[in-house]
Amino acid sequence: MDTMRESVSLTKAVDLKSCCAAAYQSDWARLLLGESFHPGGLALTEHLGVLLGLAPGQIVLDVAAGQGMSAIRLAQRFGCKVVGVDYGAESIATATATAATAGVADLVSFQQGDAEHLPVADGAFNAVICECAFCTFPDKPTAASEMMRVLKDGGQVGLSDITRSGPVPPDLQGLLAWIACIADAQPLDSYVQYLTSAGLSVDNVERHDTALNAMVRDIQGKLLGTELLVALKQVTLPANADLAQAKMLAKSAATAIAAGTFGYAVITATK
Numbered sequence: 001m002d003t004m005r006e007s008v009s010l011t012k013a014v015d016l017k018s019c020c021a022a023a024y025q026s027d028w029a030r031l032l033l034g035e036s037f038h039p040g041g042l043a044l045t046e047h048l049g050v051l052l053g054l055a056p057g058q059i060v061l062d063v064a065a066g067q068g069m070s071a072i073r074l075a076q077r078f079g080c081k082v083v084g085v086d087y088g089a090e091s092i093a094t095a096t097a098t099a100a101t102a103g104v105a106d107l108v109s110f111q112q113g114d115a116e117h118l119p120v121a122d123g124a125f126n127a128v129i130c131e132c133a134f135c136t137f138p139d140k141p142t143a144a145s146e147m148m149r150v151l152k153d154g155g156q157v158g159l160s161d162i163t164r165s166g167p168v169p170p171d172l173q174g175l176l177a178w179i180a181c182i183a184d185a186q187p188l189d190s191y192v193q194y195l196t197s198a199g200l201s202v203d204n205v206e207r208h209d210t211a212l213n214a215m216v217r218d219i220q221g222k223l224l225g226t227e228l229l230v231a232l233k234q235v236t237l238p239a240n241a242d243l244a245q246a247k248m249l250a251k252s253a254a255t256a257i258a259a260g261t262f263g264y265a266v267i268t269a270t271k
Contacts, residue, residue: 038070038132038160039264040211045070046077048129048158051204051268054078058126061085061150063115063143064133068095068108074129075107083120085113116142120150127151129158134194135185144198151271157200160266162212163188169261171252182253188265200269212264213257220250 038044054060056079062071065084068091075082086092092110099108113119115130116139128147137143147157162185172182186194192202223246256262 039162039215040160040208042069042073044160044208044211044266045073045129045131048131048160048266048268049074049078049080051266052127052129052156052158054080054127056080059083059124061118061120061125061128063118063128063130063147064136065095065110066091066133068098068110070129070131071095071108071110072099072102072104075104076102080107080126082108083125084108084110085115085118085120086110087112087114116146118146118150122149123152125150125152125155127156127158131160132162134159134161134191140186140194141197144194144200148198148200148271153271155271156203157195157269157271158266159191159195159269160208160264161185161191163191163263163265164261165263166261169252169256172249172256182249182262185262188263191265191267195267195269200271202267202269204266204268206266207263208266209257209263212262213254216250216254216257220247220254223247223250 040047052060054074054077058078058080060071060074060080060082062074062082062084065071065086066088068084071082071084072095074080084092084095086095089112092112095110096105099105099110111119115133115137128151130147134140134143151157162182164185164187168183168185188205192205195202223243253262
């Protein structure tokens with residue numbers, strides 16, 4: 001019976017990862033989220049790089065790198081080498097092409113992989129970043145341990161993610177909400193605990209709640225604009241795009257953010 005439960009749990013985890021990867025690779029996601037798929041955009045990515053003291057000669061791992069924009073910006077801004085790992089093969093292909101177009105293919109590379117089984121060697125990186133993705137990993141303790149494993153001694157983790165205070169509202173517990181980094185958002189103390197339990201020492205915690213609020217408001221505006229363009233027959237939505245459901249999710253998220261249920265934080269920790 002235990003073996004059966006473990007098998008079912010593993011199947012659900014794989015399905016969830018596949019759904020998240022497919023969603024983030026879609027034109028629908030790019031339409032709503034733009035070039036950067038996390039609150040604060042590339043400005044907050046650069047801020048994270050400053051906190052980590054990134055510099056030329058260092059090697060950085062970007063976990064759940066998505067379309068590769070953060071990895072590319074870090075290489076451009078700090079001159080460091082960056083390896084991006086993402087679950088989605090299409091995202092890896094897009095990120096690789098974008099890095100070549102941006103002229104940083106000598107500094108940035110991407111490979112397909114799972115955050116819970118990173119396809120890289122022990123102690124290979126000066127820093128690991130993970131932006132607005134840790135809360136979507138089904139096995140968070142293992143993901144944190146993997147970040148610890150791949151760091152050099154004295155290396156740092158930079159984590160940014162959605163936080164929650166109190167229970168997640170019922171209308172924000174479905175698959176779409178999970179993909180949107182809301183359904184399994186963790187209390188701030190829980191993120192700290194995952195990192196410290198993996199053997200890391202937390203150095204800095206910053207709140208960036210306004211970045212999350214701004215992102216959701218921006219998505220709401222894009223949804224309204226998209227709805228108008230659809231009505232005017234000037235744009236056709238992807239077959240899997242549910243505009244009404246997306247509007248409802250964004251409205252519920254905005255209400256929860258205003259009530260203080262959700263926020264956004266940046267955490268750095270050292271091995």
